[in-house]
Amino acid sequence: MERLDRLSGRAAGPVLAAAVAGLCFAPVYGLTRLLVPVLVPALVVLAVTVLCGLRPALVDWRPLLSTLAGLLAVAETLLFGTTLAGLPTGRTLGALAGGVTSSWRLVLESTWPARADADLLLFVPLLVTAAAVFGAELRLRLRAPLAALLPSLAVLVVGQLYRALSPGVAVAAALAYAMAAAVTLASRVTLARLAAAGAVSVLVAGLTLILLPDRPARFSLYDGRPAPVDALLPANPLDEIAYRLDHPDAEVFRLTGGSDVDRWPLVVLDDFDGANWNPTGQYRRMGRSLPPGPRVLVGARQRGAEVTVADTGGPWLPSQTWPASVDGIAPLVVPESGVLLRPDAGTGPARYTIRWWQPDVDWPTLSRLPVDAGAPGGLNPLPDPPDDVVKLAEQAMSGQRPTFQGALVLEKYLSTHYHAAGGPGRPTGHGWPQLRNFLLGTRDGTSEQFAAAYVVMARAVGIPARLVVGFRTPRPAADGSIVVRNRDVLAWPEVAVQGVGWVGLDPTGSATGATTGTGLSAATAEARAALPPLGELREPEITPVAPGPGPAAGPGVPWVALVAAPLVGWPLGVPALWTVRSWRRRRRGGAAAVLGAWAEVRDRLRAYGVAVTPGMTVRDLGAAARTVADDGTVGDIRELAGLVDRALWAGGRVGAEDVTRAWASVRAVRRGLGRGGRLPRVRALLDPRPLLPPATGGRRRPGWPWAR
Structure with missing residues (x-):
């Protein structure tokens, strides 16, 4: 043993x-x-x-x-x-x-x-x-x-x-x-x-x-390590809008829940080279959960839905701007945009449950907020923008500054002066030639041209914007199911608003025809409806957004300290008090140090459950110690008894050698008591009661089984 x-x-x-x-x-x-x-x-x-x-x-x-x-x-x-x-x-x-x-x-x-x-x-x-x-x-x-x-x-x-x-x-x-x-x-x-x-x-x-300040670490292996996409991504979903509209009945995905969400993004495009729109975000493996975007300062609550994918035409999965968690599949994600990609760029049926953060903001507050010029990708440069397109954007803004109200003014200009095209002769394309033809020529286009034109015009006047391709949410069927088909495909612009994040707009006037949604989309619709006529527009009084409650946070540092203090204070504090008291007893020197050794042995025996009274002599302690110690330890106590007698009756003739021998006896007694096993030794070390003066009664203290 x-x-x-x-x-x-x-x-x-x-x-x-x-x-x-x-x-x-x-x-x-x-x-x-x-x-x-x-x-x-x-x-x-x-x-x-x-x-x-x-x-x-x-x-x-x-x-x-x-x-x-x-x-x-x-x-x-x-x-x-x-x-x-x-x-x-x-x-x-x-x-x-x-x-x-x-x-x-x-x-x-x-x-x-x-x-x-x-x-x-x-x-x-x-x-x-x-x-x-x-x-x-x-x-x-x-x-x-x-x-x-x-x-x-x-x-x-x-x-x-x-x-x-x-x-x-x-x-x-x-x-x-x-x-x-x-x-x-x-x-x-x-x-x-x-x-x-x-x-x-x-x-x-x-x-x-x-x-110690709570600051981010200066170095982390986590920095700059995106997940590789194993296969080349297929054609840009923006290029497939016309094809989907020509084949309207094909099923894309089904929803259980989420009927109060008006749109489901598929891919976010924020880089424009004059001919094509491309994504710039880096994919990461989706972890257990994601917080709201770092630029979302208003409160946010979670919503959820179950998605069953039939075919999205590629590896992308229907998502939301700020996904919180995805269960049933482990996708890749672009945290800044919420774009979800199947692992290894796979395609085919899939089923998963998604939860997302929905910012809480009312429409009067939203109308008074400035845009967020620092949003990633929102103001990516436009290559060689045509002068007439830039001049048209400035004209459409009517002198408004880059605010959310200004973004609504630009949206209203496009929805009022341009028309959504239908039928088999729909226009296609989204490069500068097609956009100039749409803005300055035909004025007819699909959501592809509306969304691309809005983004380039918004960036030209300093409003951060990006292009999103996805699907509008159709009305539920009679049985409550929601089936999203090709006819529901949509491209729309999003603008970055300070404290709120990305807000989807509708320059075609048809994105929310099926459902008005709730939360941020509902606040946007109300702000759009409350927009005054162009002649009555006034610059909004800019209201900085205050940080909201956000998601529930864990216990802060003070709570950690309160929980940890009793757990660490007792096992460390009691032995420390034993050490300090022993040091003080020995440093007195002379007869006082020898008597301190006697008191130390007495308290050590008390820690092991020996009944001690103030009137007991050292020899009495030796006799009582037989219940918890061997004969060698009892002999060490008797040797100490002789030294105590000299200290009590020899006056000043107690020398340094006597003090050394007395405390050597203390160490020998401690070793002898420790031979009884690890558990009694640890319990005796952590027992705070022997640090107090001994009781006057002579009964053994109950509750210490090793002392019985």
Whole structure:
């Protein structure tokens, strides 16, 4: 049993440190998603390491056996679907190899918090397993415990390179790692010194929590790593509008829910080279969730719908501007625009549930907001814009400044002076020649020409705008289902508004013919209806938007501190008080220091459950100690009794040698009491009651089973 206790004590520290380091990947995945994949392999490695240490024949095989056990635990927790009744298969081994070669890279291509899928998460428990095995072996085989912490420190550094912890969480993680390090160093450093170091770390952590600014990390491996699109994207959906209108009955997708949404974007195009419109956003793997866009300052609430795709003509999936989460499929996403792309650019049927953020703003506020010139892609330069098109845009604005009201004025100009074309002779194209012909010639066009013309005119007068291709939402059928067909295809412009994000407009006057929608689309419709006639227009009084409540946030740093304080303060504070009091008793010198040693032994016995009264002598303490200590410890107490007698009756003749012998007896008594087992030793160290004066009664304190 003593050997088992020693082995578990030495191996537990490095394994615990490795587990804490693995949990520091919480900003990437979320803490709850890491608990099982990190803790189970760590505990398995610890158990196998200790059991192998009990059999000398297995000591040389211990690293291999503990590694295999850790890998098996990883497979059972993350790759159970690849096993055969829990037994690893070739697929399991292939997945583990992918965890080494590609998992670390795939998570860098994802939005965070990332999905806890095996192909994105595997490298974390593999790192923890390796660090636990190496750390435990270094601790058991070397006389330098600090070296056993190096593997876990490496994991900790890698986690911070992915995403650094916020100051409050970092303090809690540092304290947890410090406790693991203390367990690792326990055989080399006395508990008293460890307690003192723990008290200092609590003080430093508290000051850090208050003074350290919460700023983004200066470096992260996450920066600039888009997900590659494995196949070339097919034709631009903008080029397919005419074809879809010529084949109106083909089904594109179905909706369950979402009937209050007037449009479903498919792709966002914000770069124009004079002939074609192209997207500029970078795709990332869709993580577990996305917050509202960083430029959305008003409050936002989530809405949801289930989408069943038949064929969108390419890899794009119907989406919303600010998607929150997608379940049922793991798509790629452009976070700035909300565009969804199937993995590996696949096509064909698909089914998924999408939730999105819907900004909350009323129409009077929306009408008074300025545009957001800093929105990504909104003011991308126009190549060689024709002078007559620029002059037409300035004329259409009637002197209005770049505000949302000005954007509505431009929308009204196009919807009033131009006509939506129908029939088989519909115009096609969206380059400068087609746009000049539409704006200055025929004045007839489809939503393709209306949307493209609006965007170039808006940018010419300083309004950030982009072009979106998607579908309007038709009215529900009699059974409540919503079937979107080719006839519902639509192109429309969006303008960037400060504090609200991208707002869809309708220069054709037909985008909201099926449903007016709710939320932002309803506020836009009301602001459009309230727009005064051109002759009565006045510059709006610009109202800066104040940040709204936004989505519910987690507990802030003060709450973290309040929760962590009792958890860390007790196990670190009580041993620190023991250390400080012992130091003060010894530093008195002379007879007072010898009497302080007597008081120290008395309080140590109280911590182990021995009934102590103020009138007991040292010899009485020795007799009472037989219930919790061996004969050697009782002998050390009797030796101390002789020194106490000299201190009480010899006056000033107590020298430094007597003080040294008295406190050597204290250390011997502590070692003797500690031989009763690890659990009683830890409980005695953390018991705060012996820090108070002893009670006058002589009864044993109840509730301490090891003292019975």
